[in-house]
Amino acid sequence: MKIFKNKKTLIKKLNGDQNLSFIPTMGALHKGHLSLIKKAKKKRFKTLVSVFINPKQFERKQDFKRYPKNLRKDIQILKKEKIDYLFIPKFKDIFSFKCQNKVFLSNFSNKLCGKFRTGHFKGVLEVVSRFLEIIKPKYIYLGVKDFQQLVLISEHIKKRRLKTKVISCKTIREKNGLAISSRNKLLKTNEKKIAIKTINFLKNRKKKIVLKDINSITNRLLNFGVTKIDYIKIMDIKKLKYENKVKKNCNIFIAFSVNKIRLIDNF
């Protein structure tokens, strides 16, 4: 595994090789990230993982500061996975050049998390579009756990006619049902129990949930100890439209906080 800490050396090494599978991450790697890497490795293209905590996608400095970090362990994990390239850029590597493609942010960015995290998706797209310009990968691997991010990146790629193909990857969960997330590491034992209870409550009722029940469900979850619920929505994942009940192609989307740890999921 070759490690690149700046853009120049990476570009030199890649030398225009576009047969690359790219897996962008913010580090603190876990089994969710590994599933993306393992899927990419099956393709027999060179795998490039990035670890970059993008400050532009955090609305609050505090949130950015306390985001879990463990670069030494990340490097060990990635070496074991035998990925080809690890890119750990600095802020200026990503943001100091003039981008060829303006970020395209579709109206879908105003739904779900977009309503609650001002500037978040713009920040995500700014960094991903720059990564795509530097690396020009054949494939980019993205998790369905961050469904809205996956859709917005796909829409940007399509609109700007980039050649990169998006490969969506299913959500990896702990045995208890909770989607694995770097942020789970910030939860205390009791807070984690509340998060698990919340997800399982919704998962078990998924098919029966209708719009008019959302208020009572919200109250129930607050009683479990959830501190805040940004939204619980039923959405058709093909049409990207909110629905009143769970029909074919519908998922439940939730964003909630336990103490100050904000979690998202969809199933």
Ligand code: AMP
């Ligand atoms: P992050 O480091 O949180 O920015 O995530 C990097 C990539 O891993 C994104 O495409 C996420 O959607 C994906 N990812 C995060 N958690 C999971 C999970 N539990 N299962 C599958 N993919 C995930």
